[in-house]
Amino acid sequence: MKLLKLAIVTLLLLVYINILPSYKVNADSGANFSIEVVKSNNMVNKNTDYFYLNGRKNTYQTLKFFIYNNSNSNNTYNVDVNNATTNDNLSINYGNSNNKLTTKHNLTSLLTTNKHQEIYVSKNNRKLVTLHIKMPKNYYNGVLMGGITVYDNKIPSKNSGITNKFMYSIAVLLQNSKVKVDPNLEAAKSEVSKESFNDRPYVYTYLKNDKNNFINDLNTNIIIKNDHGKVVARQFNYHGTVAPISKFKLKTFLKDSLMDGKYTLYGYAKDDKNHIWSWINKFDIKNNYLVPNDANNHENQNIPKKSNYTLTILLGVSSLVVLISILITIFKIMKMH
Template sequence: MRKHKIYLLLFMVICFLQPLVRVSASEMKFSVQAVIPENQIDKSQSYFDLKMSPGQIQDIQVNLYNDTDKDVTIEITPHAATTNQNGVVEYNTQNNKKDDTLKIAFQDIAKTEEEVTVGAKSKKQILVHIVMPKDSYDGVVLGGLYFTEKIKEDNTNNSNNGQVINRYAYVIGVKLTETETKISPELKLNEVKASQINYRNFFTANIQNYKPAIIKDLSIDGKIFKKGESKVLYSDKRQGLKMAPNSNFDYAISLGDKPF
């Protein structure tokens, strides 16, 4: 068999993104609400958009509501924002490796209770303790507070018997800004390789936003050729993608049903 090297050609158009609060509320046993503080930059938003200072210490507040007739235990986790393989900003990724350009991860500067029990038909307020680094920081620190109901052990055991256990979550975004210095996003193409996703063949290109800036309306036009030829073998074009600051993701170009 002849072996061919491949080139990947990527064209990228960049704009800015305003972070979104992502909520999945169906069948929820609880709800959450951010208590917007005085240093909120845009008070029309329901997520935290805070003007901070170097070394600043602040406790932000979140109200937890339980309208059911039983107590609910809620797990709470701060996360840095990441970008998933679909070009969507996420605030709940626990297992993703931190991007090597990320200097301030939200989970490193924000601490709160790991779990809270809210009584039936009641409300409880939690505090999230934020400590900004002493050195001034240009750009955006983007993260989120992830709230999900704690799964009881008996429910977990039931899942082993073929039952499906649904877990729903709320996420409140947190955007922290110290200066008004405008940081332009910059992208870098890292490793390109042959890969499989759900047992299907793809070429994946790791794209990295290595600046502390949010990207909105990212367009990628990827084409794969045989080396030295102009005929396009495989292509994929997507628009309206988003990237978190200092994050990366694998942009995938499908081979359809063809082998490598």
């Protein structure tokens, strides 16, 4: 009986050692701050929780909001102002981005205060933040779009596990003319990426919206055919958004690497205003270089390291199998005696 108890205790210890450490997480309980937009008379719609301003040319505009420190400690918060860009997953980004705009005439070029500020707020208190913008000397059609991001500047310790980083974003739209502009969607080219994302190859299509208006609820349909007219890839994207005057790349994932040859990409897109766009791009595959598991190209691929979670599970299961075998043997021995 003592042997049986010893085996059971050993089994439980091995399960704890092999399985439980995989689930150790230290997470934050929630955001320790909040923000509140201060309404102004020049806001197009005062019922919104973002800034949509209509200002006359060559005038100064102010953006005001409160940062509330809801914690019991003094904190410093980062305030960044950026132009709105479009992410490669068809979403608008108000933070730092590698994606560019089509023109230098943008919202941050009109900002007269610093693009980055550090705001100190004492515990359980609030602080008013004011930003100044000078409107262009001439009228322009459409809107300029950007955003304000607010986040605390605490650096998590190395032993803190997973730390949630909370960030608030406030959209900023600026216009000085009521003339509406239709957005646009143009495709410059399509090319096969030499990298892989999650071990899946993909085709990049370079797109841009060169108008001062954003695209909302964008649905796309991408079809890729080989030179025999056979469909080798197809992908749908739904409910996307595109920032004004922005450039970005749309990914079309492939199930397998494409053989050498000529290919044609057909793109179709439609937004909530029934604007419809289409494009046709041709590209070639040479030397079948897009092979995700090719050892020769492995160093040039952006393949994330595999998690050791699977290995941990396998070790745990192996330990269980071994110990179950030991238990069965012990029971047989006890039965014999």
